[in-house]
Amino acid sequence: MPVPKSTVENSPRKLLRDVVLEKMLAAIQDGTLQAGERLNDDELVQWLGVSRTPIREAIAKLVDYGLVEMEANRYTRVATPTLKQFDDTLQVLGGFTELAARWSVPNLDDGTAKDLLDTLEALRSAADAEDRAAMSQHLGAVVSALIAAADNDLLAQLSTSLLPRTNFLSLTHPTGLFWDVKHFIDPLRAAIKKRDGEAAGASIRSLTATVEEHTDHIREVAPTESTLAQTGRKR
Numbered sequence: 001m002p003v004p005k006s007t008v009e010n011s012p013r014k015l016l017r018d019v020v021l022e023k024m025l026a027a028i029q030d031g032t033l034q035a036g037e038r039l040n041d042d043e044l045v046q047w048l049g050v051s052r053t054p055i056r057e058a059i060a061k062l063v064d065y066g067l068v069e070m071e072a073n074r075y076t077r078v079a080t081p082t083l084k085q086f087d088d089t090l091q092v093l094g095g096f097t098e099l100a101a102r103w104s105v106p107n108l109d110d111g112t113a114k115d116l117l118d119t120l121e122a123l124r125s126a127a128d129a130e131d132r133a134a135m136s137q138h139l140g141a142v143v144s145a146l147i148a149a150a151d152n153d154l155l156a157q158l159s160t161s162l163l164p165r166t167n168f169l170s171l172t173h174p175t176g177l178f179w180d181v182k183h184f185i186d187p188l189r190a191a192i193k194k195r196d197g198e199a200a201g202a203s204i205r206s207l208t209a210t211v212e213e214h215t216d217h218i219r220e221v222a223p224t225e226s227t228l229a230q231t232g233r234k235r
Contacts, residue, residue: 017057020048024058028067028078029168035080039068065161067168079168086169087215093166094208096159097143102201104149105192113192116145120185127182135181136167181207 024044027033044055059076062068066085070076108116119141126134140163147159184207191199 015054016050017054017061020050020054021058021061023048024062025065025067025164028062033078035078037078039076039078065168066165081169083219087212089162089166089169090208090211090215093143093162094204094211096155096162097146098201098204098208100143100146100150100155101188101191101204102197103152103155104146104197105200106195106197107151108149108192108195112145112149113195116142116192117189119145120189124182124185139181140167181211184210 024033033039039059041052041055045052048055059068059070063070067079068076069079119138123135123138123142126138143159144163147156150156184203187203187206188200191197191203
């Protein structure tokens with residue numbers, strides 16, 4: 001792996017392992033660390049400028065997220081995603097987000113509602129510009145905001161590993177995002193303005209179904225030539 005100049009700083013507001021985790025997560029998502037690439041302790045120490053302990057703690061968290069694979073005394077490497085992992089993750093994310101929308105939207109304060117509406121407009125602009133990275137970022141922000149506003153500790157805890165995993169899989173999967181995602185924005189905006197949780201949940205459910213249909217269609221007309229394993233969607 002190429003060894004960039006260290007940019008890790010010891011922050012009084014974050015544990016060093018969390019800073020390392022953010023750096024490694026970003027490197028996996030932007031392709032600096034590629035699927036299947038082995039992670040070497042010495043190279044990571046040189047790159048990140050920290051000891052092995054926070055690196056190993058960060059790697060353990062990435063294993064929990066499903067972004068790194070590890071087998072004792074054999075290898076530690078960036079995971080290679082499969083189609084089934086993508087499908088399973090999309091299904092779970094859709095369910096989580098629908099539930100969060102139903103719980104959170106009726107109780108949104110004006111400030112949170114405005115922030116959500118602004119993020120949805122940013123998502124629309126990213127879709128119009130066909131900017132994959134920005135779309136992924138703004139979709140993640142919408143999901144995170146809905147989960148946070150649901151004010152359910154268990155829901156938030158269970159989603160901790162789901163969001164990084166979804167972002168990783170969507171960025172490596174050619175059919176993970178598509179520009180027509182913007183068509184769910186207006187129904188969700190209307191639901192937020194009315195504080196209608198059921199309508200908000202229905203808009204998320206419709207989006208999930210549309211993405212699944214789009215993905216199936218793309219696989220039928222243009223089977224992926226990536227390293228993703230060819231497996232069917234779980235029904």
